[in-house]
Amino acid sequence: MTGPSTLQLDVSRETGTDAFVDSSDTPIAAAAAAALRAVQQHHSEPFPLPSERQVLCVANQKGGVGKTTTAVNLAAALALRGAEVVCIDLDPQGNASTGLGVEHPPGGPSVYDALIGGCPLQDVVVASAEIPGLACVPATLDLAGAEIELVAMPDREFRLRAAIEGFESSAHYVIIDCPPSLGLLTLNALCAAREVLIPIQCEYYALEGLGQLVSTIERVRAHLNPALDIGAIALTMFDGRTRLSEQVAQEVQSHFGPRVLSTAVPRSVRLAEAPSYGRPVLTYDPASRGSIAYVEVARELAARCARNDSRSEES
Numbered sequence: 142m143t144g145p146s147t148l149q150l151d152v153s154r155e156t157g158t159d160a161f162v163d164s165s166d167t168p169i170a171a172a173a174a175a176a177l178r179a180v181q182q183h184h185s186e187p188f189p190l191p192s193e194r195q196v197l198c199v200a201n202q203k204g205g206v207g208k209t210t211t212a213v214n215l216a217a218a219l220a221l222r223g224a225e226v227v228c229i230d231l232d233p234q235g236n237a238s239t240g241l242g243v244e245h246p247p248g249g250p251s252v253y254d255a256l257i258g259g260c261p262l263q264d265v266v267v268a269s270a271e272i273p274g275l276a277c278v279p280a281t282l283d284l285a286g287a288e289i290e291l292v293a294m295p296d297r298e299f300r301l302r303a304a305i306e307g308f309e310s311s312a313h314y315v316i317i318d319c320p321p322s323l324g325l326l327t328l329n330a331l332c333a334a335r336e337v338l339i340p341i342q343c344e345y346y347a348l349e350g351l352g353q354l355v356s357t358i359e360r361v362r363a364h365l366n367p368a369l370d371i372g373a374i375a376l377t378m379f380d381g382r383t384r385l386s387e388q389v390a391q392e393v394q395s396h397f398g399p400r401v402l403s404t405a406v407p408r409s410v411r412l413a414e415a416p417s418y419g420r421p422v423l424t425y426d427p428a429s430r431g432s433i434a435y436v437e438v439a440r441e442l443a444a445r446c447a448r449n450d451s452r453s454e455e456s
């Protein structure tokens with residue numbers, strides 16, 4: 142792993158399982174299979190657990206930058222390494238629910254009931270059928286109307302926070318997947334969270350609008366949620382073959398320094414395919430480079446949470 146300030150990004154190499162299927166009768170295949178086993182063993186060690194529940198939101202008002210992919214795979218990686226994790230889908234598109242294989246028909250139980258109806262989250266949370274310790278609060282199309290309904294409601298910015306505070310759950314992490322806007326839904330997530338994780342796509346327009354996001358976070362911290370912090374920046378869809386990816390990474394690094402995670406998530410077909418099977422890439426293709434990258438992202442975040450824990454214990 143490289144230090145974040147050096148901008149030597151750790152972009153996981155391709156280790157697709159397809160390459161290793163039952164062909165260990167050649168020396169290269171045997172070596173590759175041994176390397177794969179080592180990687181899998183390395184990745185199955187449990188991560189440190191936070192001493193109190195961490196509420197993290199994945200936000201960027203720019204569309205299609207990898208928010209949902211990050212929320213889903215981070216949640217899966219943390220759960221597969223021993224944490225209890227609840228992913229709250231706060232986007233009417235319901236992509237995180239789909240990506241975690243959780244049904245979300247219109248009118249079905251969802252985060253809308255908690256936000257608007259005051260229903261306890263434990264009544265709408267659905268356990269993952271595939272990954273122990275992982276659960277999802279699904280979003281349905283009903284949530285599309287919530288932005289408008291919330292306007293006239295009391296405590297309109299704090300309704301998700303109240304729902305999470307009253308959430309009877311032993312979850313170590315609550316990860317909120319935000320919609321691509323800075324409306325009341327995202328505001329609810331920013332008021333509920335301790336940390337924001339901002340995914341930034343390594344493309345030309347990546348930094349446009351980032352100033353607006355940062356100033357929104359600062360305003361929320363000043364007026365609504367003093368505990369809020371930008372916990373981490375994750376570079377997504379990094380393509381090491383292009384100078385553009387490197388340039389964007391450098392620019393992000395110069396703005397955000399050590400907040401940028403040292404693992405850049407590579408552009409990977411496996412990551413894009415996984416949601417259509419209702420699975421995180423971690424179970425769809427555990428040895429793919431997208432999967433390995435998200436395990437590293439989760440490892441970095443778990444280590445940061447553990448460091449924050451020990452600092453708050455010392456003070």
Ligand SMILES: Nc1ncnc2c1ncn2[C@@H]1O[C@H](COP(=O)(O)OP(=O)(O)OP(=O)(O)O)[C@@H](O)[C@H]1O
Nearest residue numbers: 204205206207208209210321378407408409412413
């Ligand atoms: N690292 C990656 N490599 C390849 N494809 C990716 C990667 N990350 C995300 N994608 C694909 O890019 C598209 C957008 O990703 P995603 O849905 O995670 O972004 P988003 O920020 O949540 O979008 P929205 O703003 O619409 O909610 C999806 O089709 C997803 O599968």
Ligand SMILES: [Mg+2]
Nearest residue numbers: 208209232236
């Ligand atoms: Mg999304």
